[in-house]
Amino acid sequence: MTGQHSLPRTRHEHLLRQLELHGSVSAADIAVQLGVSQVTVRRDIVELENAGRLARVHGGAIALGAPSVAQPARANIGVVVPSSVSHFPQIVRGMDAASRGGRTRVVLATSQYREELEQRQVERLVDVGVAGIILAPTMRSRTEAELAEWVSSVPVPVVFLERRLESTALAVYDSARTDHSRGAQLAVEHLASLGHRAVGLALFDRTPTAPLVRDGHGAAVARLGLADAPYAGLPKGEEGESDSLDDALVAFLEACLGGGVTAAVVHTDVHAARLVELATDRGIHVPDDLAIVAYDDDTASLAMVPLTSVTAPGRDLGQEVLRIMTERIASPDRTATAARHITMLPRLTVRESCGAIV
Template sequence: MVGQNALPRTRHAHLLRQLELHGSVSAADIAEQLGVSQVTVRRDIVELEQAGRLARVHGGAIALGAPPVAQPARANIGVVVPSSVSHFPQIVRGMDAASRGGRTRIVLATSQYREELEQRQVERLVDVGVAGIILAPTMRSRTEIELAEWVRTIPVPVVFLERRLESTALAAFDSARTDHARGAQLAVEHLAALGHAAVGLALFDRTPTAPLIREGHASAIARLGLAEAPYAALPKGDEGDDEPLDDALVAFLDACGRTSTAAAIVHTDVHAARLVELATDRGIRVPDDLAIVAYDDDTAGLAMVPLTSVTAPGRDLGQEVLRIMTERIAAPDRSATAARHITMLPRLTVRESCGTIA
């Protein structure tokens, strides 16, 4: 609680934030949240109305432009993902599209792959009153047991997003994810069907997706009886620091040449696009000399040679995870409802880089 001595601007900021989230606020609720009297809150509402920030109604306030009768508050659902670029924007857009059909609103926060920031973002979302948390957890240093211990302390329902979580401790929670292992199998099967006897793998291996792609690749290679092929662990390749990435990609090209490997899967599509450029510089033609399938399809179609890619079901996954969350929130006895683990299949988007016609 803030208390009676809180500065007016602190109270005003809290009141306006609740109004943004819910569309209407009760003076009694705000007073309880801040630990101040209702008289103080009503005075704040008058001041904010005079400043043109809200409209007073009996017992509280509504946002400007809202219907004259305050509507029931919507369910706000917090979403914490590692990044607002690359893989997750399509998923979030799917959630947002699905939210418009019901009285829900997505409140997005990012963790930047930092576990301490992730926990703070969840705390912030709980503090502003979200009814549930959709979480793509960072798993760089903590174990699944440690993750389960923390998530059990969150006072609202939690649904995991885009993580294959193995421990029994986490099995009690709902989850929705892309079957990335199956996506890698789709890519290997496609290249094998084009006549390739070996399929290399170049993998940005510092993501939770990477082990699943590696697993699917190995499974398909064994099942189809393909030859052993080069593997490369790739660095991120930040803008302005491309040299380590270029060195790794050139080494991968050289390994493919030495082993007569003429097909490869490359994660991510950004790494695959750079591989095409480096191959061109070395006189290696894509797809004539090297067929490439990118894993991820954020910018694959914009590469120098448009990239065949494994395309995650981003919007569909976002809509599904939001449905799971809203049903979990609405369940009268949440503990009595069985946990759901939804896995969605990616598709192969065929373009020019694999040597076949879409």
Template sequence: MTAQNLLPRARHEHLLRQLDLHGSVSAAQIADELGVAQVTIRRDILELEKSGLLARVHGGAIGVSAPATPQSARTDIGVVVPSSVGHFPVIVKGMDAASHAVHARLILATSQYRHDLERRQVERLVELGVDGIILAPTLRGRTETELLDWVRTIPVPVVFLERRLRSTGLAAFDSARTDHAGGAVLALEHLAALGHVRVALALFDRTPTAPLIREGYMRAVADLGLGNAPEVALPKDDLDDLDEALARLLDSCAATGTRAVLVHTDVHAARLVEMAADAGIRVPEDLAVIAYDDDSAALALVPLTAVTAPGRDLGQQALRTLMDRIAEDRDERSAPRHLMMLPGLTVRSSCGAVR
């Protein structure tokens, strides 16, 4: 990438690094270093000032409130998530967006849903000297007691991410997660308001999110007085098996007069829409579809209404929770903080409503 095509984020990071080193920056000097116009740097300075990261002065900017924090005072934060695709990248981006204001550096590692790799990644981060860890632990094939026994050996503060943990021992740790059950309720309330009396469910069962979605779905069916509707579990990898499960769902919906469905995830929902089109079933006229997850929902054949997780906000709050915990005196620790954030509903074409 040439200097002229440097992304705003890269310019912002350069500006903030120079502020950390020198306490002030000149717009002309930064423009010369990056090979861009001074007006571009002045616009960057204005954006960073709005975020509270610096203060404008004539010809440049200075650090806010106090001299720039010395590099030695930076806080290193380890982040261990199962995957670098899908649900978690947006959350990590939220952490990254909040990291500059608190002088934190993120070190990201993935576990690939493997207990052994997860443990090694945490050990590596501790060896690197991180001050705290944000962890989305792998739960499949592990009891909460086993998880607790391990996490208690981690010598730095830990914040759990996107996991509902029931044991009182694990409840002693801070956590931040999405209210996935509430997200399912939100979807069914929307479909019920559109006049649907039953809503089918297609669930990607192998994820930690799936039981929470089913819990919210069952609660909403009872509370809204909805009728019984088809439910299918979606397979993990085999595309033929997936198509078979989705075809079975379409047949069951037709047989029971079910004209709405909640599909986890948006990738599976997009495939359902394609198969419906091949079968002559119109979305949303014949079948209303809401996707659970909004990573690629807008790009489906029919843009999908989707339950949209508060990813960036959740990441920012998880980081701030850990920074607060790190700053506390060990002898005067406050009570554990359990943050839960409700998703939103992004209405597009697939449910037959415009909001």
């Protein structure tokens, strides 16, 4: 194809501009925007990754901040996360920021929540010579014993990310995660401080975060002596699930208001934003009729009513987990130094949806 979009420099500038605006891009979307093939876009992404301008992920790329003066890397560190969208890009950016100071290079791969792909990605990273693996494992069908058996065969240090792993066999590994249970407690405590005596809970329950949010919500309700309130498990709401999501959210909304419950914690912020829309369609006002705190803060500020949300310590967590890995690479014998289990506290970002801002 001819024309200005066929010029590599023009394509690269467009790609980097979209990354600056959105934080991540898909090769398919960029190909449509530029009128070129996905093969061409993927080749551009590889060139920009080699130049240190972005990180390549399955199906596209994510931004890693402004480029710095190149330095010889001491070690490549492999990172395997389930997804390149939503929760993990901020963590990866934190790793990237920390890697520059430590003269390390982050090599990113995604598992798409598929255990077999996760294992292949780790094998590939080991084959290309990474000195360690930071891993957010998929736990949909494997047990912790099965995970421990597999990880014990990985020939480089492994640090777990964003998972609460309970077994003794896994406790010997370093880990860093967000305290999602405490984050849910922050949300309930805030709503209780505004005078609400019951707080409903709606969860996207097919995620590793959901059980921790449920535990934290229950602990805060019991400690504060709040009344029982409706609970709803929510589907993802994509690819044919939008009707079932709306049905679940409407049923939750009706159960709350029908029972005199005027506050709710909703995971995720995408689900919470949809709940606001459905409430508005029914003449229900947020926060006057129902105060909402979203769990997650990826797009919460963009909702019809900007959402008060539990904000994870993404960049801080990424910097911390990379520091742990760098130290573990320097001392790979797990029996020589104690395993470190780091838990970081999220914060509450107050916006209009809870009624605290007039």
